Amino acid sequence: MATVNPGIYPDMSNEDYHRGRGKASLSKGSLVELARSPAHLKAYRDADHEPTPAMVFGSQFHCAVLEPELFAQRYVVAPKVDRRTKAGKAKWAEFQLSLAENGQEEITQDNMDLINRMADSLRASEIANGLLSDGKAEQSIFWNHPKWGFSCKCRPDFLNNKYSLVVDLKTATDASPEAFAKAVVNYRYHWQAAHYLQGINEILPKEYKEFIFVVIEKTPPYAVQNYILKRDDIYLAEEQIKPLLSLYAECLANDTWPGPPDRIQTIELPSWYIRKALD
Numbered sequence: 001m002a003t004v005n006p007g008i009y010p011d012m013s014n015e016d017y018h019r020g021r022g023k024a025s026l027s028k029g030s031l032v033e034l035a036r037s038p039a040h041l042k043a044y045r046d047a048d049h050e051p052t053p054a055m056v057f058g059s060q061f062h063c064a065v066l067e068p069e070l071f072a073q074r075y076v077v078a079p080k081v082d083r084r085t086k087a088g089k090a091k092w093a094e095f096q097l098s099l100a101e102n103g104q105e106e107i108t109q110d111n112m113d114l115i116n117r118m119a120d121s122l123r124a125s126e127i128a129n130g131l132l133s134d135g136k137a138e139q140s141i142f143w144n145h146p147k148w149g150f151s152c153k154c155r156p157d158f159l160n161n162k163y164s165l166v167v168d169l170k171t172a173t174d175a176s177p178e179a180f181a182k183a184v185v186n187y188r189y190h191w192q193a194a195h196y197l198q199g200i201n202e203i204l205p206k207e208y209k210e211f212i213f214v215v216i217e218k219t220p221p222y223a224v225q226n227y228i229l230k231r232d233d234i235y236l237a238e239e240q241i242k243p244l245l246s247l248y249a250e251c252l253a254n255d256t257w258p259g260p261p262d263r264i265q266t267i268e269l270p271s272w273y274i275r276k277a278l279d
Contacts, residue, residue, distance in 0.1 A: 003151035004142045008203055012140040014059070017155050025142055025153035028192040034244050038251045039259035057111055058171055064115045065122060066137035072142070075107040075140060114182070114218065121222035128214045128224050129277060132169070134162035143202040148249040154196040161252060166196055166211045174217040175225040184229075189213070193229050194237035 003024045014024060022046065033041040051059070063071040079095055081088040099106060122128050137158045145152055158167040168189075172180060184190055193211035200208050213227045213235065251257055 004140075004153070006143045006151075006203065007141075009140040009142070010136065014138070014155070017153070022140060022153050025151040026145075027153050028188070028195045031191055031195065031241060031244055032188055034248055037260045038247065038257040041103040041248075041251075042257040052123065055113075055173065056132065060107055061112060061115050061118065061171060062138075062157065062169060065119055065132070070173065074103075074105055075112075076104050077109050077112050078106040080109070089232045116193045117220075118216055118222050121224055122214070122216055124129045125224040125226075127226050129214075131160055131167045131212060131214055131226065132158050133160070135160040135167075141199050141203055145245065146202065148245055150249060150252055152195070152199055154199045156196055156200065159200070159204075162205070164206055164208050164210075166193070166200060166208050168192070168213050170213055170215045171218050172215050173218060174224055177225070177227070180213070180215055180225065180227060184233075188237075190229060190233045191241060194234050194241060197234065198238075 002021070004021050012022070013020075016174075030041055030044070033044040033160065060071075060075065063074065076095075076099065079091060081091045083089055083092050093107070098104070102194045122132075135158055138155060140153065140155050142151060142153045144150065156166050157169045159165075160167055168182075170183075170189075173185065197208060197211060211229045213229070215227065217223045
C-alpha cells in the first residue's frame, strides 16, 4: 500500500487522511491497536469503520470550532418530517438528493443546538480562545521515522504558532482533573502527545515543545478545562512506544502480523479494585 511523501498537507481532507492516501501510515490509533497485537492492527486497517454517534458528534463539533467556514458549507440541519407518510418520504428524499448534489452532510437539530451551546462556552474562556488562535487547524502531517524509515502521520487539531503549542480539543462527560487523568491513561492520550510532537518536529522548522488539551463537557454548564501534559509523562509514552516501533518495523519487513501469544497467562485484579476491597 502506497504511503504519502513526508510533509505538511493543509488541505488534505479528514477522509483522505484516515481512509484514503494516508491509510497506510502509522498513527497513534495504529499504535494502540499494535499494542494489542499486530493482527489487531491489520484487522483495524482492513476494516471499514462505521463511526459511532459519539464519533460523528465529535467530528461535527471539531469542525464547528476549528473550521467554522467549512462547517457552514458542509452541514445542513435535517428537516423534521414524518417519514412514514408519503409527503414526508418525498421531502426526505429531496433532502438526501440535495445533500448528495452539494457534497454536504446532515446534522440533527439536537446536535446543532448542543454544538452552539458548547461553542459559546468555549468562546467565554479567555485561555481556550487564546490557545485556539494564531495558528492553523486540521493539518495532516506525514514523516518517515528517523530510525526505522516507515511512514508515520498525525493530524493535530490546532498548531498555535504564537506560542509553539500543539493544542488538542476534547469533549468529555467530566472534564475534572481526576476524570481527565483517567481518560489520558484509558485512551493513551500521552501516546498521542509523544507521537504528534515527534512528527511535528520532524517536519516543521519551529520546535513545538508542549502539548495542551482544551477539554469541554457535553452537559451544562459546559465547563471548559485546559491541561498541559507533563514532560515526564511524554517521556514515559516515548519509552512505552519504542518496542512497538521495533515490532512494527519487523512486521512490515516480513509482512507477517501475528496475534497475541498462544499461552496461558496469569491475570491480576486491578490495583484500584484491590484497594477498594481492602478498605
